Amino acid sequence: xxxxxxxxxxxxxxxxxxxxxxxxxxxxxxxxxxxxxxxxxxxxxxxxxxxxxxxxxxxxxxxxxxxxxxxxxxxxxxxxxxxxxxxxxxxxxxxxxxxxxxxxxxxxxxxxxxxxxxxxxxxxxxxxxxxxxxxxxxxxxxxxxxxxxxxxxxxxxxxxxxxxxxxxxxxxxxxxxxxxxxxxxxxxxxxxxxxxxxxxxxxxxxxxxxxxxxxxxxxxxxxxxxxxxxxxxxxxxxxxxxxxxxxxxxxxxxxxxxxxxxxxxxxxxxxxxxxxxxxxxxxxxxxxxxxxxxxxxxxxxxxxxxxxxxxx
Numbered sequence: 406x407x408x409x410x411x412x413x414x415x416x417x418x419x420x421x422x423x424x425x426x427x428x429x430x431x432x433x434x435x436x437x438x439x440x441x442x443x444x445x446x447x448x449x450x451x452x453x454x455x456x457x458x459x460x461x462x463x464x465x466x467x468x469x470x471x472x473x474x475x476x477x478x479x480x481x482x483x484x485x486x487x488x489x490x491x492x493x494x495x496x497x498x499x500x501x502x503x504x505x506x507x508x509x510x511x512x513x514x515x516x517x518x519x520x521x522x523x524x525x526x527x528x529x530x531x532x533x534x535x536x537x538x539x540x541x542x543x544x545x546x547x548x549x550x551x552x553x554x555x556x557x558x559x560x561x562x563x564x565x566x567x568x569x570x571x572x573x574x575x576x577x578x579x580x581x582x583x584x585x586x587x588x589x590x591x592x593x594x595x596x597x598x599x600x601x602x603x604x605x606x607x608x609x610x611x612x613x614x615x616x617x618x619x620x621x622x623x624x625x626x627x628x629x630x631x632x633x634x635x636x637x638x639x640x641x642x643x644x645x646x647x648x649x650x651x652x653x654x655x656x657x658x659x660x661x662x663x664x665x666x667x668x669x670x671x672x673x674x675x676x677x678x679x680x681x682x683x684x685x686x687x688x689x690x691x692x693x694x695x696x697x698x699x700x701x702x703x704x705x706x707x708x709x710x711x712x713x714x715x716x717x
Contacts, residue, residue, distance in 0.1 A: 413489065413491035413545075416475075416478050417465060417466065417478065418497065418502060419477065419478070420479070423451050424437070424452060427451065457520060464535075465534040469537060473545075489513075490513070494515045495537070496516070496518065497518045498529075500527060500528055503515060503517045503715070504529065504571050505570075507554065508568040509568075512711060514549075515713070518530060518533055518536075552642070552714075552715045553641070554570065554642065555644060555646075555712065557569040558709035559573060559696070559706045560704070562702065567686060567694075569608075570605065570689055571608030571690070572603060572689065573688050574601070574686070575685075576684070582597050583684065586676070588674075588677075589648075589668070589673075593663075594660040596660070597659040599651040600650075604646060606638065606642065608689075609647065610638045645667045648674055649665050675706075678699055680699055684699045
């Protein structure tokens with residue numbers, strides 16, 4: 406067993422497979438199969454994915470138990486888990502699981518493992534279990550390179566905060582209008598919209614790209630003018646965030662000129678909620694892990710001081 410300095414351990418972050426989630430919902434695999442096949446879907450694909458993930462999990466555990474003290478951590482417990490400063494984090498994919506893990510860390514190295522390269526592209530999952538005997542000693546000895554990731558942070562005026570690896574959503578919980586005051590670049594205006602997306606460099610190929618592509622398509626359709634859209638992603642370590650207002654509505658009480666821009670540490674985005682209820686801020690698509698953002702709440706959004714470290 407390889408020992409590292411201090412109280413370090415290896416934390417293996419895992420997730421439930423789709424099959425396990427179905428069984429949890431329908432109590433038995435047979436009932437889950439009946440439900441899926443009744444809808445005309447391929448239940449065997451759920452079983453195949455589950456078997457592959459369990460095989461990779463068993464292989465990963467066997468290897469890591471030889472390399473250090475191992476702690477298994479299921480996705481649902483990440484937000485309440487206290488990671489040690491010297492821990493090494495191994496995530497058995499998909500990409501979203503890596504992103505969800507990174508935002509609860511403070512510089513600990515993360516190794517992303519792809520459990521099925523025929524199924525998952527794995528932008529954040531460059532390795533598989535067979536790489537671990539080489540990777541773990543190099544990480545412990547600080548001889549392995551890593552990619553720094555800039556994260557976003559929101560701070561509320563009541564002291565609460567939340568980090569994002571890909572993006573934030575600020576707006577209504579359901580499909581209603583968000584009412585708020587937006588402030589940036591010494592400018593301010595009242596808004597009525599579907600909410601705001603704030604993207605990091607890592608998230609710039611996700612939700613943000615979708616919004617920009619849709620906006621360009623609308624402009625081209627309405628004006629019959631080709632819109633040249635630069636969809637190249639920002640660097641993962643970019644110190645700038647980008648915000649975009651979704652479906653801004655100009656009215657007698659609201660404007661729509663502050664709809665897109667950059668956020669830096671010296672130029673944060675400030676939002677003051679006018680929503681009496683159902684206002685939320687959540688990150689990385691995890692709607693269940695959110696901050697309430699109702700009338701009187703003030704949010705300041707900027708690049709986070711803590712950085713993600715993805716082993717490459």
